[in-house]
Amino acid sequence: MKYLMTFFGLCCLPFLAQAGPQINVGVVYDYLDGEKSTYLKRVFNGGDATAFVKVNVLEIVYDAEGVPQEIPVKSQADVVARDGLMASPARLIVPANGMQGTRLLFMGEREHERYFRVRFIPVVPEQEDQFAVSSEEREDYKKELSAGVNILAGYGTIFFVRPKVTRFDTxxxxxKSQYLLRNNGNSVVIVDQFKDCSSKSEQECNPVTKHHILAGREFKFDKQAGREYRFKLVEGEKKKTIEVKG
Structure with missing residues (x-):
């Protein structure tokens, strides 16, 4: 019996056709608005075997040079004193062709925007994993996957926690040569569905991209003659389509 674990950071790659669990977490960017404290994240299993999924949370912190670091969420014995994001439940048993949800709950300081990486990691359950299954059920599951090589693919999503008082100012x-957006607000702004296409043919386009402009940061691109640029500027619930000619 042989198992391989892969992890997809910010994108969900297609599966090879095979037996076993195949999880999908939907979008890889999620946003918690300032007036909310909980968010329901659904995990889907399109495979033909039960998926046992661990949910891990790390906070993304930027140093003075703007380099991100991922650190464990601070936790104390008293859950009321917790500062950060927690997943409840943190262990999911997702049936084949089924769905389960975990509620992401934020508690703590929200004077500024905070960022978290939420990892959904399918595992072969062991006793120490704290899944509510018996020893016999664990062994039966291992036998079910023993036919060959099973790729257990994990997914990493990014979770934005907006400040309690959110302010947008882009x-x-x-x-003539450049287009620049500067985020002077206190919450992330999104440049969504960014298209760079030829003015003469809509078929001659570069791949569509998505960009996050953190508070205090900027996004810019050089304008080239004969090119057209189109994107959606997303500020929370507000969306605006912008077109720029080179």
């Missing part, structure tokens, strides 16, 4: 500088 400044635009449009010059």
């Amino acid at each position: 400044k635009i500088e449009n010059t």
Whole structure:
């Protein structure tokens, strides 16, 4: 019996056709609005075997140079004193062709925006994993997957916790050679469905991209003659389509 574990950071790659669990967590970016403290995240299993999934949470912290670091969420014995994001439950048993949800709960300081990586990791259950299954059920599951190589693919999502008092303030500088967006607010702004296409043919386009502009940061691109740029500027619930000619 042989198992392989893979982990997809910010994208969900297609599965090879095979037996076993095949989880999907939907979108890889989630946002908790300032007036909310909980968020339901669903995990789907399109495979033909039960998926046992661990949910791990790390906080993404940027140093003075803007380099991100992932650190464990601070926790104390008293859950009321917890500072950060927690998943409840943190262990999911997702049936074949079924779905289960975990509620992401934030407790703590929200004066500024905070960022978390939430990992959904399918495992072959062991006693120390704290899944509510018996020893016999664990052994039966291992036998079920023993026919060959099973790829247990994990997924990593990014979770944005907006400040309690969220403020959007995006400044635009449009010059002859460059287009710049500067985020002067206190919460992430999204440049969604960014398209860079030829003015003569809509079929001649670069791959569509998505960009997150953190508070205090900027996004810019050089304008080229004969090119057109189109994207959606997303500020919370507000969306605006912008078109720029090179």
